[in-house]
Amino acid sequence: MNEEFIGALKELVRDKGISEDLIFTTIDDALVVAYKKNYSNPGSPAQNVRVTMNRETGEFHVFAQKDVVETAYDHINEIGIDEAKGLNPKYQIGDVAEIEVTPKNFGRVAAQLAKQVVVQRIKEAERTIIYNEYVEKEYDIITGTVARKDKGNVFVDLGKIEGIITPSEQMSTDEYNFNEKYKLYIVEVKNGSKGAQVVVSRTHPGLVKRLFELEVPEIFDGVVEIKSIAREAGSRTKISVYSNEENIDPMGACVGPKGVRVQNVVNELKNEKIDIIKWSKIPEEFIANSLSPAKVISVEVHEEEKSAKVVVEDNQLSLAIGKEGQNVRLAAKLTGWKIDIKSQSQVE
The missing domain is CATH 2.40.50.140 (Nucleic acid-binding proteins)
Known part of the structure; x- marks a missing residue:
């Protein structure tokens, strides 16, 4: 382990945006484990040690940590006060004395392990960074x-x-x-x-919402609000929009000049049909709008059942129901109401 490795390590830490302290602390912890595994006497009590790596030179030092006591009985983890004062006169009973016990060939073992730890920690840190970056985009x-x-x-x-x-x-x-x-x-x-x-x-209704936010500045700015979306991906989508500002036409904003905004969304969705509906807090009005392009004569709602009976002209019935019931199915999903459609002649 040398200064060149430390320099490369610090550069790597900067490039990857990883905490330098985290890397060095992890190396120190791993070296404690390596020392105990390779240099402790089998069957003897575990020795408390501290391993440090100099952050400038890359040199390793191992210190045995022993409790300073009156008389030592456990010579692995204890040191008598007289012996301790021989090392440092400042030691008192109750202190933890540190004695360097760095093995001769520990540098080679430590260097190899440190490199493994660094590679592993960098991989983990990169994964965390990437996860955090993409979870914000959920x-x-x-x-x-x-x-x-x-x-x-x-x-x-x-x-x-x-x-x-x-x-x-x-x-x-x-x-x-x-x-x-x-x-x-x-x-x-x-x-x-x-x-x-x-x-x-590619099928989630959220995709349609985000595409309209990209194309329609009024939606992005919050002037126009998307109230609900009902989608059968690849075929047809209904989207209800609303604006609090009277001078803003929410449907017109979504369609755009010469239909260019909605057409960009349609093109991205491979010609999926998109019906833009004006949202209303009046259920009858919202349900009538949701059945667009069909024209509705009347809507009768039953609040407790959340159902509505809709009457259309005879020539509008198939349009209101749609191919294989798609139009009324999407309208029901968009509004949250059960919708029963009858033609004028059926009602009469």
């Missing part, structure tokens, strides 16, 4: 590059770490070709035995 959006596919999972390069898109988080309209870039929603960051595991999604 429920946020990130760009990932497709790295590989394995057993139905898609692995994406997120920069410092690989993320996983499980089959349930994959959109059927995505191809996930090698090197293809995707905007992804971070669903969960787990701290596993091998470091951080980042689960990302």
Whole structure:
């Protein structure tokens, strides 16, 4: 162990953003274990020792720690007061005397162990740093590059770490070709035995919300609020929006000039249809809006059952229900109300 190693160690500590004290303390602790394992007499009581490494030169010193007593009976852990004063006149009964017991070849053993400890500690610290960095991004959006596919999972390069898109988080309209870039929603960051595991999604409703935040400054600034999202990924999404400011049109803000804002979101989601709905605190109004693009004649709500009966014109019935019931299903999910749709002729 030499000054060159210490210099390299300190530089590494700076580059990795790891605490220097943590590294040196860990080395000292590991060296105590190494000394006891290699130099203690088998079967004898455990000796208290302190091992230090000079932070400038890299030299090692081992000190046996013994309690200063009137008369020593346990010569491994005790030292008589007379003998102690011979080492240092200041020692009193009850003090802990330190006697250097550094073995001749301890430097070689210590240097090898110190390097192992440093490598291990740096790996652990890097894992912690990466985990902390990505756990702060949980429920946020990130760009990932497709790295590989394995057993139905898609692995994406997120920069410092690989993320996983499980089959349930994959959109059927995505191809996930090698090197293809995707905007992804971070669903969960787990701290596993091998470091951080980042689960990302293309199907989560949160992805739509974050994409609109990127495209619509009014949402990012809090002027327009996304109240709820109902999504069938790859097919259709309904999003309800609201603004407290009367002079702001929340739907218009989301659509953008010539529809450019919503179109950017649609393009990112591989042509997933997006209905932007105006939210209302009046249930009848909100439910009627949620069935867009169908036009509604009337809505009758039953608060206790959280259900609504909706009447539409005959030619609007199939549009209100949607293909395979998708439109009414998403409307119910968006509003939180059970919706029963009838045509005008059915009611009559």
